[in-house]
Structures are given as structure tokens and as C-alpha cells.
Ligand code: DX5
């Protein structure tokens with residue numbers, strides 16, 4: 001399966017959000033990654049439902065919504081109404097993760113669980129078959145433009161083995177510090193979806209940056 005690219009609009013120019021989304025609509029991006037932060041789960045605040053709803057109205061690609069908030073299970077109907085195709089909740093933020101994952105799917109969304117850099121992927125062994133995707137954070141969540149944590153590569157390979165051993169179709173998404181160089185490494189390790197913020201929106205030619213990431217791994 002060809003890998004997917006999910007540009008993170010956290011690094012976009014919010015004053016030109018319409019044209020940034022229109023650029024993504026024309027691009028080879030597969031999904032649009034939306035980072036929601038509450039200032040509690042992570043030390044930063046980004047944007048919430050009113051912004052997501054407006055993105056939904058003009059986006060021609062599925063919204064991949066990454067919730068960096070406490071108690072994400074409280075907001076499942078709002079996330080669905082805001083147009084999410086896939087809802088990512090943090091392992092560290094969910095006490096009853098199985099219940100939350102079932103409720104996300106019940107609401108008609110794909111379910112993904114995100115793990116922070118210090119959280120072992122082995123902890124997902126008993127829930128993996130319920131998941132459409134696992135998001136491995138390759139930086140500590142909260143900010144764009146941070147440096148890729150090398151140990152993430154080992155976590156990707158371990159998770160890939162777990163998925164193959166169980167004969168599942170669960171996707172592996174990687175988020176944080178992804179650029180042309182680290183993208184190659186994470187794809188080799190087994191990633192299926194690459195999130196990139198800074199490397200796309202701060203490049204001189206975002207469309208070309210997306211194409212380049214999309215082409216990696218093609219013969
Ligand atoms: C960080 C967010 C990321 C962020 C990635 O907490 O989850 O999605 O936008 O940005 P880059 O690609 O610049 O590391």
C-alpha cells in the first residue's frame with residue numbers, strides 16, 4: 001500500500017487558512033491533520049471546533065483530527081459534527097480506552113490511539129485489533145518544528161511486527177519532526193501515514209514538498 005501524507009495545519013498561516021486549505025485540496029496530500037490542544041494535556045493551546053467546522057466546509061480531503069486534550073471521550077459527538085474522518089485520542093488521556101474507542105466507531109469515525117514518546121507500543125497489545133490506526137508521536141506533543149526522536153524508529157518496527165503477527169490492517173501514523181530525511185527512515189521502519197507541519201508549510205513550495213514526500217518509496 002502506498003503511504004499517505006497528512007499535512008498538519010498547525011504550521012499553516014491562520015490568516016490565510018482558506019488559501020492554505022485550497023492548496024492542500026490541489027496537492028497530493030491524502031488527509032488534512034488537525035491538532036487540537038487544550039493547554040492542559042499539552043503546554044499549548046491551538047484551535048477548536050469553530051475552526052474545524054470551517055475547515056470541514058472547504059476541505060476536499062478527509063480530516064485527521066489529533067486531540068491533545070484531557071477527557072477526549074467527552075467530545076466524541078462534537079468531533080464527529082466538526083467533520084472528522086478519523087479521531088485520534090491519546091493513550092495517556094483515556095482511562096477507559098476500550099470504551100472510548102468503541103464510542104468513536106459507534107459515532108461513525110475511524111478510531112486511532114496516539115502514544116507519547118515515553119509510552120511503550122506494547123501497551124496497545126490488548127486493544128490493537130480494535131484500532132484503525134496508531135499514531136506514534138516522534139516529538140513530545142504540543143508544538144511544531146521540534147526535532148525527531150530517533151527511538152521512534154524502534155517503536156514503529158515493534159508495532160509493525162505486532163500488527164503483522166496478528167494479521168491486522170491497522171495503519172501506523174508518525175507525527176513530529178518529519179522532513180525529507182526522517183520521512184525515509186520512518187517509511188523504512190514501517191510507517192503508513194506521515195504527518196508534517198513545518199517541512200510543508202514553511203517550505204518555499206509546499207505543493208512540491210508534499211509531492212516529494214509522497215514520491216518517497218515509489219520506484
Ligand atoms: C505536535 C503536533 C504535530 C505538529 C507537527 O504536537 O501533533 O502534528 O504539527 O509539526 P512538525 O511536522 O513541524 O513537527
Ligand code: ZN
Pocket residue numbers: 008033034035066175195
Ligand atoms: Zn498532530
